[in-house]
Amino acid sequence: MMHPLTGQNGGFVKSARTHTTRRAILQSAVAVAAAAAATPHWKPKLGLFCRYSPANIDFAAREGFTCVQLATGGPISPDSTDQQIAEVKRSLAAGGITLVALNGGGNHLEPAAQQRFVKMIELAGRLGVSFIGGSSGAIAGRPLAEQVQAIVKAYETQYFPACEKYKVRILWEPYVNPANIATSPVAFSALLRAFNDSPYVGIQMDPSHLAWQMIDPVEATREFAPYIFNVHLKDTEILWPLVRRGGIQPVDNAKWWRFRLPGSGLIDWKGFFTALADAGYTGGMNIENEDEFYYPSYSGTDFTEAFKEGFRVAHAYVRQFVPPGTQR
Numbered sequence: 001m002m003h004p005l006t007g008q009n010g011g012f013v014k015s016a017r018t019h020t021t022r023r024a025i026l027q028s029a030v031a032v033a034a035a036a037a038a039t040p041h042w043k044p045k046l047g048l049f050c051r052y053s054p055a056n057i058d059f060a061a062r063e064g065f066t067c068v069q070l071a072t073g074g075p076i077s078p079d080s081t082d083q084q085i086a087e088v089k090r091s092l093a094a095g096g097i098t099l100v101a102l103n104g105g106g107n108h109l110e111p112a113a114q115q116r117f118v119k120m121i122e123l124a125g126r127l128g129v130s131f132i133g134g135s136s137g138a139i140a141g142r143p144l145a146e147q148v149q150a151i152v153k154a155y156e157t158q159y160f161p162a163c164e165k166y167k168v169r170i171l172w173e174p175y176v177n178p179a180n181i182a183t184s185p186v187a188f189s190a191l192l193r194a195f196n197d198s199p200y201v202g203i204q205m206d207p208s209h210l211a212w213q214m215i216d217p218v219e220a221t222r223e224f225a226p227y228i229f230n231v232h233l234k235d236t237e238i239l240w241p242l243v244r245r246g247g248i249q250p251v252d253n254a255k256w257w258r259f260r261l262p263g264s265g266l267i268d269w270k271g272f273f274t275a276l277a278d279a280g281y282t283g284g285m286n287i288e289n290e291d292e293f294y295y296p297s298y299s300g301t302d303f304t305e306a307f308k309e310g311f312r313v314a315h316a317y318v319r320q321f322v323p324p325g326t327q328r
Contacts, residue, residue: 042277045098046318046326048311049232049286052076053301054091059308061095063315064328068092069101069133069230069286074301076102076127078119085126096328100284101131101171101204101230107179108137109150114158121159125166131230131283133171133204135180136191147181148194155201163200171204171230176213184213185220192227206232206288207267212257218271225279233318234288235265259290261310263317273321285322287314 047067048060052074060068070076075084092099104120106113124132137151159170172182172191181187188203195201205228207217221228237260242250250256262269276285289297294310297303303311319326 042280043282043323044231044276044326045100045282045284046315046322047097047100047284047286049103049288050303051298051301052088052091054087055302057091057095057097059303059311060097063312065097065315066326066328067098067100067284067286069103069232069284070099071103072105072120076123078116078123080123080126082126088127098284099127099129100286101133102127102129104132104134105179107135108159109139109147109154114154118158118162121162121166121168124168130167131169131171131202131204133173133230135175135177136172136182136187138179138181140178144181144187144190148190151181151191152194155195160198160200169200169202169229171202173204173206173232174209174213174215175206176209183209184215185223188220188224188227192224202229203227204230204232206234207272208232208234208236208259208265208288211236211265211267212238218268218275221272221275222278225275225281228276228279228281229283231276231281231283231285232288233262233285233314234290235260235262235267235269237265258292261289261291261294261314261317262287263314264291269318269321285318285326287311287318289314 045067047065047069048056049069050056050060050071052070057068075088102120102124104117106117108114108117120132124130137147137154139147139150155170163169172180172188174183174188176183182191182203191201203224205217205221205224207221210217210220236257238257239255242254242256246254246256248256259265289307289310291310294306294313297307
């Protein structure tokens with residue numbers, strides 16, 4: 001009988017040449033697999049969401065971060081001079097820090113906010129940054145479909161010409177506030193469908209805002225991964241003793257949840273980062289420190305020592321989940 005491996009009649013007999021060839025093939029396959037495993041298929045950037053100051057950028061660089069998202073204020077303003085913009089760029093370049101996004105507030109369905117936000121888009125162009133995070137806009141008390149239609153009309157007429165000129169994308173964060181309807185997967189889906197995959201809108205994923213709404217951040221991240229272009233790293237702690245006695249509408253509006261550093265709340269960070277990794281996410285991931293145990297946050301424009309320690313604690317926790325090349 002011919003043996004299926006040797007191609008020879010009789011027993012299980014292999015020539016030295018056949019054995020060597022098979023071993024070489026196996027060794028080659030193992031080497032290829034090892035190389036693939038050693039090369040991360042996602043290469044995000046890890047940094048901070050903060051106000052700008054040279055001292056804050058220097059801190060980010062010394063702590064090994066590679067990017068920042070900057071809040072509006074000081075030299076990061078639609079009214080910034082060319083000299084101020086040049087100073088910000090020099091500070092970032094000196095620290096080897098990439099500016100991955102700006103943050104801009106306001107209700108995009110209010111004329112005054114629209115006028116200012118067009119200038120924010122121009123500011124992003126001057127800084128060479130492609131993303132501005134914030135709220136979607138809202139009309140209090142109106143049905144979702146009506147609000148979505150109003151948002152699409154406002155963006156297309158007021159913002160998209162500037163977005164096209166300066167190569168800027170507007171990102172919605174699921175932050176619950178009166179100027180925002182983009183707070184859940186239901187709203188994300190409605191907006192993205194209405195904008196028909198426009199290159200000028202997307203999502204700034206902050207899992208903490210979903211968590212206290214009892215929405216699974218990992219599931220939402222997997223569902224909307226193609227539309228996520230910036231990430232905030234912040235956790236949510238549920239104060240269960242208060243919830244069990246007072247519910248989610250407790251007496252005197254007692255706060256039944258609070259923001260914490262990553263690892264100090266209920267978010268499944270292993271699952272969250274895995275969802276980003278599976279999608280090959282390459283954008284910014286910015287630690288947002290709103291943990292009251294590390295306040296006060298700023299002394300003037302600079303981080304306080306307590307706030308710095310919060311960033312260090314968060315960095316030590318987060319780094320176990322991200323590729324080595326994400327930080328220096």
